Amino acid sequence: MARRVAVVAGGHSKFGKRFDATVRELSAEAFKPIVDEGITQDKIDASILSYAASQFSGQGAGSALIADYIGLQNRPHMRVESACTTGTASLRAAWGMVAAGLYDVMLVLGVEQMNRVSSAMATEYMSQAGDMRWEYPFGISFPAFYALMASRYMSEYGMTHDTLAKIAVKSHHYGAQNPKAHLPKEITFEEANNAVAICSPLNLYDCSLITDGAAAVVIASEDRVKEFTDRPMWIKGIGAGASEMMIQDRASLTSIPGAKYAANAAYKMAGVEPKDIKMAQVHDCFTIAELIAYEDLGFAEPGKGPELVENKENYHDGRIPVNCDGGLKSKGHPLGATGVSMTYEVMKQMRGEAENSSRQIDDVDLGLVHNVGQSGQFVNVFIFERGW
Amino acid sequence: MSEHKELYLGYSTDKAVTPFFQDFLEALEQEKLMKSKCTSCGAEYLPPRQHCQKCLSECTLTEMTEKEAKLYSYVVVEFAPMSLSSKQPYVVAIGEFPSGLRLTAHITNLMAMPEVGMPLRLGFEAKEKMVTYKWLV
Ligand SMILES: [Zn+2]
Numbered sequence: 167m168a169r170r171v172a173v174v175a176g177g178h179s180k181f182g183k184r185f186d187a188t189v190r191e192l193s194a195e196a197f198k199p200i201v202d203e204g205i206t207q208d209k210i211d212a213s214i215l216s217y218a219a220s221q222f223s224g225q226g227a228g229s230a231l232i233a234d235y236i237g238l239q240n241r242p243h244m245r246v247e248s249a250c251t252t253g254t255a256s257l258r259a260a261w262g263m264v265a266a267g268l269y270d271v272m273l274v275l276g277v278e279q280m281n282r283v284s285s286a287m288a289t290e291y292m293s294q295a296g297d298m299r300w301e302y303p304f305g306i307s308f309p310a311f312y313a314l315m316a317s318r319y320m321s322e323y324g325m326t327h328d329t330l331a332k333i334a335v336k337s338h339h340y341g342a343q344n345p346k347a348h349l350p351k352e353i354t355f356e357e358a359n360n361a362v363a364i365c366s367p368l369n370l371y372d373c374s375l376i377t378d379g380a381a382a383v384v385i386a387s388e389d390r391v392k393e394f395t396d397r398p399m400w401i402k403g404i405g406a407g408a409s410e411m412m413i414q415d416r417a418s419l420t421s422i423p424g425a426k427y428a429a430n431a432a433y434k435m436a437g438v439e440p441k442d443i444k445m446a447q448v449h450d451c452f453t454i455a456e457l458i459a460y461e462d463l464g465f466a467e468p469g470k471g472p473e474l475v476e477n478k479e480n481y482h483d484g485r486i487p488v489n490c491d492g493g494l495k496s497k498g499h500p501l502g503a504t505g506v507s508m509t510y511e512v513m514k515q516m517r518g519e520a521e522n523s524s525r526q527i528d529d530v531d532l533g534l535v536h537n538v539g540q541s542g543q544f545v546n547v548f549i550f551e552r553g554w
Numbered sequence: 555m556s557e558h559k560e561l562y563l564g565y566s567t568d569k570a571v572t573p574f575f576q577d578f579l580e581a582l583e584q585e586k587l588m589k590s591k592c593t594s595c596g597a598e599y600l601p602p603r604q605h606c607q608k609c610l611s612e613c614t615l616t617e618m619t620e621k622e623a624k625l626y627s628y629v630v631v632e633f634a635p636m637s638l639s640s641k642q643p644y645v646v647a648i649g650e651f652p653s654g655l656r657l658t659a660h661i662t663n664l665m666a667m668p669e670v671g672m673p674l675r676l677g678f679e680a681k682e683k684m685v686t687y688k689w690l691v
Binding site (some may be wrong): 193284292304306310314315317319320321362363364365366367412 | 570575626627628629630633635636637638639640642643644646648654656657658659660669670671686689
């Protein structure tokens with residue numbers, strides 16, 4: 167029987183265009199609050215230090231550099247990579263090692279430095295995660311994959327861009343209240359509906375940001391948790407899934423098959439249902455992705471996501487608060503850090519430590535993280551339980 | 555064919571070329587779009603795969619006889635990856651043939667916004683070092 171594992175601490179760098187830092191400094195910034203809390207390097211048995219793409223920073227074998235820079239000499243470390251799910255894939259791998267008894271205490275740190283290249287070059291690198299033989303030659307950028315889903319969703323369910331604009335407005339409403347956010351500013355419905363086109367039907371405000379940043383959590387086995395905190399966040403359910411490599415090969419473009427698969431597995435392992443979840447951090451790399459997530463996670467029936475948006479059920483005081491930290495949209499999306507940042511935010515909400523009451527979700531005993539890589543080729547879903 | 559053609563502008567096929575893919579490109583120059591068929595279980599693939607996804611047996615290239623399709627989904631790329639910046643904006647479409655096989659390519663002759671479900675037909679284009687298939691409305 168696997169040992170129970172809890173998240174016991176976390177740290178988070180400022181997200182943004184960080185020309186004052188590279189992967190090493192960002193990593194230190196995310197790890198420092200953990201050390202300050204007393205979980206010093208000597209207490210960490212092993213670590214997973216991950217980033218999604220070395221092209222952005224130019225640093226190869228970066229976990230070695232990061233481990234050394236943040237003072238984890240001699241302790242085993244490695245990098246796990248799976249596009250935008252790099253952070254939760256790292257957490258999933260670390261969970262396995264701790265649950266199995268190989269280590270008791272592990273650091274999981276995700277980081278990405280993306281702004282040292284132009285937006286067009288960043289778009290280029292990300293488009294190379296499409297099929298290099300059959301998709302990349304046609305210039306299908308990361309937003310283009312999600313625009314293909316949006317066009318299809320609009321056609322099948324008669325949704326208009328208004329729904330997507332409302333999701334963007336919500337993200338920015340909460341991002342504006344998050345001091346770590348990359349773009350902490352409110353936007354209006356009109357701005358969200360009329361922004362410059364990027365990949366129609368998606369515009370600028372439908373897209374997440376190209377962000378530099380890092381986030382870290384420490385996990386510990388059940389017998390060691392008390393040494394670190396009296397407020398552990400138990401990892402109660404883990405599900406993972408995958409979808410077809412080429413987006414044209416999917417039976418449906420109004421759902422991400424791997425996300426449904428991952429969600430079902432996570433709910434089953436946790437022994438809970440969608441209605442039990444008090445908050446969710448979903449992978450809103452694009453507004454359409456957040457909408458589809460509501461349905462894939464069982465918060466809305468297929469095609470009914472727009473009603474959830476219309477009724478503001480996704481706000482902090484609604485039926486299922488989603489991304490009340492600004493999400494990838496306003497907080498930012500440093501690829502490898504994102505899944506760890508989502509986990510950090512659930513812990514923060516559970517502990518009632520959101521910066522102000524207008525983004526604090528009430529009484530979170532179960533929180534969910536939904537982290538998607540590329541256009542669904544990787545998916546991790548975590549369910550966390552309050553341990554106090 | 556001694557020199558490798560590119561499947562589309564902005565793309566070097568150097569890392570993708572195999573004898574199987576080379577045959578696909580040479581057929582494309584003759585305005586033939588090839589799908590592949592598994593020699594063991596008969597499964598068909600578009601774009602073609604050299605190995606069957608089900609039984610991993612070898613596939614052979616065979617010509618697509620279907621030329622008409624319907625638009626399954628589309629995107630207008632206004633902000634392109636660097637390699638295709640000079641071509642923006644362009645429209646990427648997934649077309650679905652009556653057999654259910656699908657193909658992702660540009661629509662190159664649109665006069666108005668595309669609509670899901672609209673008819674498409676298969677076309678070809680070749681210039682100097684580039685050869686490709688495309689959708690026409
Ligand atoms: Zn076969």
